[in-house]
Amino acid sequence: MNGARVEFRGLRRRFGSTVALDGLDLTVEPGELLALLGPSGCGKTTALRCLAGFEQPDEGEILVDGADITRVPANRRDAGMVFQSYSLFPNLNARDNVGFGLRVRKVPAAKRHARAQELLELVGLPSVGDRYPHQLSGGQQQRVALARALALEPRVLLLDEPLSALDAKVRVTLREEIRRLQLSLGITTIFVTHDQEEALSMADRVAVLRAGRLEQVADPATLYDRPATPFVAEFVGAMNHLPGVLSGDRVTVLGQTLPVEGQPPASAEADVLVRPEAVLVTPDAEGGGIVMVSSFRGSTTRLRIRLGDGTEVLADVPGHDSARFAPGTAVRVGLVERPVLVSARTETGATPAVPEPDVV
């Protein structure tokens, strides 16, 4: 395995009155791709910059393979980094950009160029060696930046939202490629992102941060299906909070009785957490629900449905069904028959549906 184990221990960092990191404890296993996910200002970039050596934590330590590197200067750390903005040196062509780190280490020119060419081939750009950064597209620039970060064979790879400035299509292909490279090199990788889809699709494990604290760290499927906190539930995907009544290990919600997943809370009144895709919608004049908003997303259509008692429910239906569920359509709402998550009632009365975080 080429990757190192990275440990954050009780990391604390404040900028003036804002606390960027508030006692972060996190271990990244060797060879793993861990995504740091969270809203802007949650401290995910600060954590990465502390690991790269660009920030000093006020408290706590960072260990790479058990060695404390907290006070090691940035240029002596064994971690390659790809930045959010285009960070290639404008005065050097792609080959010299990739070979920069080797040049710092006084590797002879011939060997340096051969290695740079090898890396450019690795990232799928064998013929751009002579081009300058301003002659490359955004996606190509980030590929070259990735090759540059890998040139010194670091044991940790740091990616600071490397895809956020790219087109949607390039973003998807490049993230697949980064994942493929990471798996084949077996390099420990920490990927900072605010895009939940990116985190879920690429990472072995996802760490959700909020206000400098770790909310949950788990593999993508667990994170999505069994969010540990209401914040994670709402940040990763959309979630309905429906009022339910508990009886033993079953809960009654929207007229259906479903088994409860995990430990049910003590009170009888509870919120049932349901993903929009687990909500079944059928057109029915007597159904008691009315489609308020319908937003088409291609493969799916997200409906906002108001029930007779005022509760709002988000539901995803296949995109080709969108014509059947125009706003104003009367519908019947049901839930998929499977165990559901239940949390203690957060508010009294009917809880409104969670706003959709990914709709602008």
Next chain:
Amino acid sequence: MASLTPQVTTQVSPGTAPRRGGRPRRPRVWRGVVLVLAAVYFLVPLIASFVFTVKVPDGGFSLDAYGQIFAAEGFGTSLLLSLGLGIATIVLVLLLTLPAAVAVRLGAPRLRPVLEVVCTLPLVVPPITFVAGISMVLRWGPDYLASTPFYQTIISLQNPDFPVVLVLAYVVLALPFVYRSLDAGLGAIDVRTLSEAARNLGASWPHVLLRVIIPNMRSAMASASFLTLALVLGEFTIARLLSFQTFPVWIYTISGSQAQVSVAVSVFSLLITWLLLLALSSAGARQRSGS
């Protein structure tokens, strides 16, 4: 009626065709007017000077005045002195300002306004005040200190062959121009990300400055150097009041005795300055097209 005809015939794009011909023509006229006015403003004094230098009292033409420049006593030494002062000033002012500007941008962005104000101060202080202060300081040491290193330093600062005191004074005078150029150059590149990327690849701070920041600042540094050189080649007040024989002072001295030669020298020094400007700006342009 005649004006309607083209609108009817060019039905494909009604209304736009007549305008397309008419619109650009008017700015082109105004552009010409502005150009001519500016040219008159700049060229008339130049042509007048040139005519004055080549005119012989009986109405003939002669380039004698230009020939005399090179023969005139003190021409070579004063020009070389000014060029030497210029180069020393450029080196010193860049060595001082570039690391300071980079450090402030990376380490203490809140100090930027302070640095800006400090670097602009020399524009506010009149040269006459400045030179009065300098000569006060130079005359400061009492005689009984004559054998001390301090006094020796003051003496050597004023060595007429290469007055270091002028370099120090010119560094202060050049600060506003140099700081502005460098600050604009630093604004054009993402200094923070570039230096972090270089640090991440193992580069030490001096390496970052020499291999990453300076190569990307070449045109800003060229313009800063040019402004400094132009300033040093034209500075009169301080050199004159401290009694050093720099090029502008020499021109002034010679104008008393040989009016034609002194104007010829002025025209000649303008030419030199233009040539230097061309050289520096083409160096900057080559860098831009190269990257």
